[in-house]
Amino acid sequence: MSANPPATTTPEGESDRPRIEEREQEGGNWAIATGRWTALSMSSRRAWEALSSNLAGVPPRDDRAWDLRPIEQLDHIGAQLLWNHWRHAWPARIEMDSQHKAVLDQVALYTCVAPAETGPTLADRFKSFAHNGPRMMFVARDFLRLIGQLTLDVGKLLSAPHRAPWRDFSGQIYHFGTTALPITALVGLLIGVVLAYLTSQQLRQYGAETFIVNILGLSLIRELGPVLAAVLIAGRSGSAITAQIGVMRVTEELDAMRVMGIPHGFRLVMPRVLALAIAMPLISMWTSMAALFGGMIAADLALDISPAYFMSALPRAVPMANLWLAMSKSAVFGVLIALIACYFGLKVKPNTESLGRGTTSSVVTSITVVILVDALFAVLFKGVGFR
Structure with missing residues (x-):
């Protein structure tokens, strides 16, 4: 037990104020707490600021001894303040009464120390990769398998055209292409006007009204027309493909086809992929024509540029290479949209919740892939189609 420090005297009228005094004694440095360490004595702002500055002047040290016996009254608020000041650890040397020790023991027992936030360790990163990595590899494997099966089915179609599902193929072209013409024309017309x-x-x-033909021609034929048509087809036909195949999974028609020896790829995937690959360039050209028509009408009304001048200046402003580029990437968009829609449709589980989730994922993934592939085309063919 350390030697007791000498008693201290306080000015009159301040005996109730909580405070800490430092003393140098033969036993070392002493921090002596006096006053009433209660919520009532620290309720005023002045008292709280004075105690805070007092505590800041007595930082916790391992070699400092604490004497709490002069404290007149200690409640849980004062004990919590001392425990926080000690950084949630008992000092090496401390003198206090039994009632003060009971309060401090309760505070120390029920005070939770929040663990410091640390970054993910190497083991955490490995576990995350082990959980998500194989899933991504499984998706890539299944999608590549779908592409490989499509390649084999196209080769089978070329070797035996009489066995191809031509009725399904023509029906898909009608549903994906012909029925999509009104909505794509309307949206394209409005986009051109805007x-x-x-x-x-x-x-x-700037007095450059005639350059509106160049701007509208390049932007609509080269970029906006194909991308706008692809986004509309992804939301309209892509979701329909996923829903159709997903419903066949829910109603066990896919299992029945497998039992009967009817291949899913040859009868379900290939007709839809080829139909969209043919329909998408035509829909893209149709959407671009509607957008150019809307832009031509708006240019006549806003800039007094006659439709005759617009039509005569358009071939000079937009080289033919832009049209071939737009139709080529539209065909790629159609193949990707159909493949993604068929992939998610075949992955649907036999329940309605999985059907809705698969349809949503199909549309979102298709639109994202279309935009990424369009950006790739823009980088690869940045020097094509400009005079």
């Missing part, structure tokens, strides 16, 4: 009006406001400031 783009023409926004562009005309800027071109009029």
Whole structure:
């Protein structure tokens, strides 16, 4: 037991104020706590600021001894303040009464120390990869298997055309292409009008009204037309493909086809992929024509550019290479949309919840892939189609 420090005297009127005094004694450095360490004595702002500055001037040290016996009254608020000041650890040397020790023991027992947040360790990263890595590899494996099976089915179609499901193929072209013409034309027309009006406001400031033909022609034929058509087809036909095949899974028609020896790829996947590969370039050209028509009407109304001048200047402003590029990447968009839709449709489990989740995933993935592939085409063919 350490030697007791001498008693201290306090000025009159301040005996109730909680405070800590430092003393140098033969036994070492002593921190002596006096006053009433209660919520009532620390309720005023002045008392709290004074105690905070007092505690800041007495930082916790391993070689400092603490004497809590002069404390007149200690409640859980004062004990919590001392325990936090000690950084949730008992000092090496301490003198206190039994009632004060009981309060401090309760505070020390029920005070939870929040663990410090640490970054993921190497083991955590390995576990995360072990959980998500194989799943991504399984998806890549199944998708590559679907592409390989499509290649084999196309080779089978070329070797034996009389065995091909031509009726399914023509029906898919009708559903994916013909029935999509009204909505794609309407959206393309409105996009052309909006783009023409926004562009005309800027071109009029510089007296470059005639360049609206170049802007509309390149942007609509080369980029906006194919991408807009692909997004609409992904939301309309891609979701329909996934829902059709998913319903066949729910109603066990896929299992029945397997039992009867009818291959899923040859009868379900290949007709839809080929139908969209043929329909998408035509829909893209149709959407671009509707958008150009809307832009031509808006240019006539906003900039007094006659439709005759617009039609005569369009071939000079937009080289034919842009049209071939747009149709080529539209065919790629159609193949990817159909493959993604068929993949998610074949992965649907025999319940309605999985059907809805698969349809949503199909549309989102198709639109994302379309935008990524369009960006890839823009980088690869950045020097094609410009005079």
